[in-house]
Amino acid sequence: MSGKITCYLDCVSPYSYFALLYLEKHREVLSSHNVEIEIVPVFLGGINVGSGNKPPWTLPAKAAYSKFDSARAKRYFGVPNIQTPSFFPILSLLPQRALCYLKEVHPKTFISIFLCLFQEMWEGGKDVSNPEVLAEVLQGRLKEDEVKAVMENANSAPYKQRLNDNTKEALDRGAFGCPWYFVRNSKGDEEPFFGSDRFHYMWEYLGLPWKDIELQVPGSSKAKI
Secondary structure (H helix, E strand, C coil), rough: CCCCEEEECCCCCHHHHHHHHHHHHHHHHHHCCCCCCEEECCHHHHHHHHHHCCCCHHHHHHHHHHHHHHHHHHHHHHCCCCCCCCCCCCCCCCHHHHHHHHHCCCCHHHHHEEEEHHHHHHHCCCCCCCHHHHHHHHHHCCCHHHHHHHHHHHHHHHHHHHHHHHHHHHHHHCCCCCCCCEEEEECCCEEEEECCCHHHHHHHHHHCCCCCCCCCCCCCCCCEE
């Protein structure tokens, strides 16, 4: 049995951006180990409500710590231009529903568009929850009639329900935030993982060869373990 990483993301979460960048960077290697990646759009606001969690900026201690943690993450994942936009937080229902539609109808460009939405919001300062802005961003990736179809379907009952179903699935699998993962290894066992800094645990669970960080002895190339 092959392995699988099901990853639940919302464009409102910068840590979801880090996670998608990292998974896509390693998609080819993971595929060589027979590990499939599935990206699932969810509504983080619904996960917070359903799990009883609170956004980090609403808790003073988490908010104070966040400026240090986010700076470290931006350096590590190679996206130094990420800035919290003035309109943050957004209600991400529209872009997330649009992504549900895109995953079904445009599967080959779904991931690149998801990354584009992250980039335009977190690096370009564009409010992708605004219908006009979202359509403008999509026009860089899709034809005019395709953009129109995305916008129409994003507000339709089937894709509103799809996003609800995706969010409920994540909650049923224990989610309390994003990025959330549900991972199946080659034995058929499954476990949840959370965050953008737990990939080494994930690789170990999947039985993949990986190298841990090694601390070097001063003036020596030998590692001190």
